[in-house]
Structures are given as structure tokens and as C-alpha cells.
Amino acid sequence: MTTIQPRESFALTHASVIIGDAAGTTLPDTTIVVSSDGRIEQISPSTQTTIPESYRVLDATGKTVMPGLINAHVHLFSDGRPLNPKLATPRGQRITAAIMHSPIGKPYLTARVTANARTLLASGVTTIRTLGDVGYEAVALRDRIADGRMIGPRILASGPLLAIPDGHGAPLIALTGETPDDMARNTRVNLEHGVNAIKIAATGGVTDAQRLGEAGSPQMSVDHMRAICDVAHEAGVIVAAHAQSPEGVRRALLAGVDTIEHGSALDPTTVELFRHNPHALRGWSALIPTLSAGLPMTLLDRETTGITDIQLANARTVVAGMLAGVDDAHDEELRVGVGTDTAMTFVTQYNTWRELDLLVKRAGFTAAEAIHAATQGNAEILNINDVTGSVEVGKTADLLVLEGDPLLDLRVLKTPTLIIADGRPLWHPTVKRFDDMDALLDRAYRE
Template sequence: MESAVGRKAREPFALEHANVASGDADGQVVRDMTVVVGAEGRIEGMAPSGQVSVPRGYHRIDATGKVVAPGLINAHTHLFADGKPLAVGAGGPRKQQAVMALIHGPIGKAYLAARAQASAKALLNSGVTTIRTLGDAGYEVVALRDRIDSDQTLGPRILASGPMLSIPGGHGDPYIALTSSSPEEARLNARTNLEHGVNALKVAATGGVTDARELGVAGSPQMDEESMAAVCEEAHEAGVIVAAHAQSTEGVRAALRAGVDTIEHGSRMDDEIIDLFRHNPRSLRGFSGLNPTLSAGLPLVKVSQEELGVSDIVRANSEQVVKGMLEGASQAREAGIAEGVGTDTGMTLVTQYNTWRELDLLVRFAGYTPAQAFHAATQVNARNLGVDDVTGSIALGKDADLLVLDGDPAQDLSVLAAPKLVIARGWPVWRPRIKRIGSVERLLSEF
């Protein structure tokens, strides 16, 4: 990742004669505009090109025929893997002990730090300027976030969760979770993460697919409502939002009642759940959002078991929860719920560079228009994550999180697959490079 050390200030610049995509749900584009970015990395001017006087000393970039759009936001990432098929299943006690010893030893920590930095670079080069991690092995992403924030290295804005919060033997345990058996213990685990500097938290309301050993575990209730409420209270007091892994109607309901701010994956909804998404009195901001993560679910049911190397149990669990995820995603769109975009990067066939594919899946499987999907990945995500005051749209005073594209994403989402220029908080990534994984791309092309 390119180092920012030694640069006294960002170079101010202007993108001239660009067509600006707003990121609004109606896909509005304003033509022949100039966007001026100051040395602090914020947007300090935007007007028709004929009406703008670019200050002397600003680098002028001719964007004629290009579209300038807000940077993408990916609200559900893991930085410990690249998206190649994972070896699913929890493994036996000896295997778990060996893996845990490696992860928390000096070699493992160094690897995880390097892997996190490489993953963040891949996300940024693909046009993602803000991410939230939701389940880290330790606090390696917190450290990376701090280096980015202090301009020691270039990367996306990061909301880092640290380990997720689960129950003994539950989803994520033991590799990427702290576990608890009571509301008091859950509160202490939340406090531990907060003391380590996280600015996001995640609870496991239900079981998951990747570490399920029996049919029906995925979606089965795990952390109880009282424990999740204790986590939310602790987090909200610190101004930190809470996500919940939830893959059943029962799990989603309990998590929303507890006050979580976003539901990850989701399931079929009833009227009570829809109302709680819209008006959630225990959430930090009075509503809750949904990230259906279709990128993580659909490959597990659309690609052959032989190609994925998964068991009959994993396939059956996947089919059960993915059906609910699809139903929930469509219901959310129809009900006007704040449905954002998160891909679950690092999971099987979910690369760090394919965020745009989640938008395409929302169009193909949840009834979205391209403009609505792009809106979800920018403005909706920014609001759901509580960063809409600084990013998610192109407006005066906001950070310059921008993409320069060959076309309008509100008309053709595929233009997001290869941005010509990525700008993160005013730092440009010239000629962003995306190293694709051929075997994964081949499998994704099958559906």
C-alpha cells in the first residue's frame, strides 16, 4: 500500500468537465461540472465548469467524458482472507488449539497484519473508500485503521470491530470471537473490544453456515436478547454502532429488540420486524439497517459442491438461510427499509475487489434498479454506519471519497469493476490495479 509518510500535505486538485453522479436513488447526473478538492482532502467547490475558477497551484485533471461518483462503502468485510474457497467446519479440539496458537503467536500476528493491509489495498483499488470489518482475529485492523487515519499509509476509511461477540461454541468461536454465557460477560467483552479501540461491534444472534456441523445450526438462536441488549447499551454509550449476524426470523427479531443497528444477512420478515427496522427505540439512531450479503450466500447454493469442496450439511444449511436472505432483501426494498451493501469479503468466493457484484445481485435477485443499488452502496450505507456527515455523497465540506469512471453506474454497474481513478479522503490512487483470482472469477461467472 502506498505510503503517505513524508508528504507534508495532500496536493489540491480539480476534476474538470466531469459528469457527476449524485448517488441518489433516481440516478441523477449533472453534466460538465468541476469538482475542486483542497489540501485537507475535502471538497471545497463544485459548479458548472464554465463558472469555476480553479485556484493557482491546483493540479488540474481533465475528466471530459468521465463520470465522477461517490466512493463505494462496503459495510461487511473480513480482511483475513482473499475470497478463495475456505475450509469450512470448525475442526476438532486439537486443530483448533493449533490454529489458535498460530494466530496469536508472533508469526500469526505478523501474517494477519500483512493480510489485512493487502485486503484493504484491494478494496481501495476496486473503488471502496470506506469499510466496516465485522469479525477480526484480534485488533490488527484497529492498528491498520490508526495508521491510515494518521496518513502513515494509504487506505480506505475503516470502522474496525475486532473479534465478534458470540457464545461458547457459537458462530465465530474460537477463531474470530470472544465468548460469553451471560449478559454481564457479554457486556465485559464489549468493553474489552472498546478498550482496544474498536469503532464497530458485532454480535452473533444465530448460528452461521461456515462453521455449522449439523443441519439447522445456521439460523438457530445463539446469543440471547438480554446479552445482545447489554452489548448494545455498552456500545451506544460510546457512540459505537452494533451489527448482528442473524439468519432466521427469530434471530433477527431478538437482535432488533435488543437494539442492534444493522442486521447482517437477514431472513424473511413479519410486520413486527419491519416496524422495528423503521423505528427501533433501542438502536443508536432510532432505526436499523439491513445488509443482505447476497455475495456470501448465493455462491454456496449456485456453484457445485465439488467446486466449492463443501459437505452436504453446509449445502443444506446454505439453501435454508439463503432463501430467507433473498426474501428479506426483497421485502426490505418494498418496505423502504434502510438496506445497504456489505459483501462479507474473505468468505468463500467473496473477494476483496468485487463489491460491485453485490450491487448486481441486488438488481438480479432483489428487484433493485442499478441506481437504487448504487444509492445503497453510497448514501444509504453512509447513513447506516453513521458517517454520512463526511462521506457517501459529493457535497461541499465532505471528504473527497471519489471515483472516476468510464460510465454512469446508475445505468451500468459494470463500470464499477474497473475505476480509472480512486480518491480516498483526497489522496488519489493513480491507475488503481486489481489483481483478480482467475479460479474465483470462473466460478462466479456461472450464475
């Protein structure tokens, strides 16, 4: 991760500023003044702004400034190259977990997690929520960034997700249990290790499915998940649930989860639970559809993705449900956020912008609505909207400087000119891209 530099006061002048609301409100010829504590202290027309002499001036004439992206569903253990199906079996996961927790594996894991967080930041993502870690490596990274020892994205770290024995994510990235008491205990274990996010495997998943129909099959009861939510909510921590079927989504919402990851087609009961959820931390729940994680497996041939026949069959069912769910949620004006499920097959750490593009192409969002979902909307969903997510006085300066207008072309988000994270500029951001994979995705999403 880039060595951190002391903050300095600066001003971005003569920019076109997208504030992050769903209407796409844009302020022309505007100056943003950032203080040495990393907060936005002034937003005003450039012709009416007085900049203190000690402040560094950055001329943004002809450029667009917007809030940094927030990716609400990431994993940091891999880079998005196709995962080996043999490693997704329970036996494969046990072997991999043993290696990752070994004296040799731990430094390797730390290095990989750090590199992937750096890639996310360099691609314009200034806040991430991890949802399934091998251990507590993301917690440690979060603390190094927060302590000012390095520059990186703001991190909400989940630690291992919570699952049943041999359930989704287990044992590689999960703590497992059989009873509601086990689930409550494992939640406390994670909280004691300092996590500020919790994830539940409410249903089976595509990646580690070993039989047809396993993806989306419920793996926890309402009581199991309620035990998790009660403990997490008492600590003020929101809970995410991997849920890929109508029944899995229904159970998770009844238990009080705050975000549904992936999702499925909605019915009037689940729509109402999203709007008014008495057991959720804030009385409502949101959907994070992760289209980036499902569509490649169904649009690209199996020889390219490397997935099994069973994974493909499960993916087709799950993706159909995800597309229906986000379409329903958009029509019903539910809260929808942006997460990509980075590290999964064909989900790189640097392509968050593609999820916004997919919301427009596949779910009827406007570009402004997609940008809002990835900024101000995600900040509200993750309960950090008092800190970040929009260009407002008093918020932390998490900003992107772009050469064009993403409201007209979301591909502009692919290559930010300048990234400002917590008031610290990241100059000349670059990422290592997988050109072969990007070309395949470009073609698949264009067709």
C-alpha cells in the same frame, strides 16, 4: 499498503457527476474542486468554475465521477478463496487462532490484513467496516491510515465479534461469554482496544455449522444482546448482528442492534422494528443482506466451493431467507446497505460491485438505488454521512473516476480509472484477480 503522499489541491473538470442519491441524480459537465485538506470545496458547472492557478487540473471529459464505495461487512483475514471446512470446526478454529496469535502468526496476519485492505481500496472501496477480526489488527491498520502513514480505506473496525462458547465465529474471531454480564464485559474489552464497531453472533452461521439447522439457530437471548447494545451505544458505537432466521432477527432487533447482517424473511413486527427501534442508537435499524456470501454456495457445485453437505443444506435455507428478506425490505422501503462478507468462500476482496449487481438482479433495485445503498445509504447506516458517502461540498473527497456510466452498466465499477480516498489520489489502481473464480461467478449470476 501504498506509501502515502502529501495532499495537494486539485480539480476534476468536465465530468458527469453522480451525487449518490437514490434517484441517480447526475450533474453534466461538472467540475469538483478539492482543497489541500482533502475536502470538496466546490461543485459547479465547468463553464462557471474558476480554478486557482496553484490547483492541479485533471480533465475528466467523457468520464463519470461518483462517491467511493462503502463495504459495510468485510473480514480481512482471507482473500475469498474457498475456506477449508476442517478449519471451521471449533477444534480447527482453536488451532488456527493459536497460530495467528503466535510470534510467527501475528506478522503474517498483519501483512495479510494490510494487503486485503489495499485490494479493497484499489477496487474502489474507500470505506470499510470489519465485522469479525482475529484480534485488533484492523484497529491498528485503521490508525496507521488515519495518522497519514499510509493510504487506505477509512476503517470502522470491530475487533473480535461477541459470541457464546463454540458459537458462530468462536473461537477464531470471537470473544465468548455465557451471561449478559460476560457480554457487557467483552464489549468493554473491545472498546478499550479502540474498536469503533461492534458485532454480535445472534445465530449460528453457514460457514462453521456442524449440524443441519445450526445456521440461523438463535444463540443469544434478547438480554444477552441488550447488554452489548447498552454498553456500545453509551460509547456512541453502532452494533451489527449476524442473524439468519426470523427469530434471530426478531431477538436482535428487540435488543437494539443497529444493523442486521444477512437477514431473513420479514413479518409486520420485524418491519416495524426496523423502522422504529427504541433501543437502537438512532431509533431505527437497517439490513445488510450480503447476497455475495450466500449465493455462490447454492449456485456452484460442491466440488467447486469445497463446502460440506451440511453447509450446503444450511446455505440453501439461509439464502432463501436472505433473498426474501432483502425483497421485503426493498418493498417496505427500509434502509438497506451494501456489504459482501469478504474473505468467505468465493467472496473476494475486490468484487464489491457484484453485490450492487445482485441487488438489481435478485432484489428489484434499480442501478441508482444500488449505488445509493453502497454510498450515501451506507454512510447514513454507519453514522458517517457527515463525512463521506456523497458528492457534496464539505464532504471528504472519497471519489471514483470511471470510464463509463454505472447507472447504465454496473460492471463499469469493476475497473475504476482513478480512486481518490480522503483527498489522496490512487493512480492506476490494479488488483490481483482470481480469473477462474470470476468466470464461475459470471456464469452463475448470468443463469
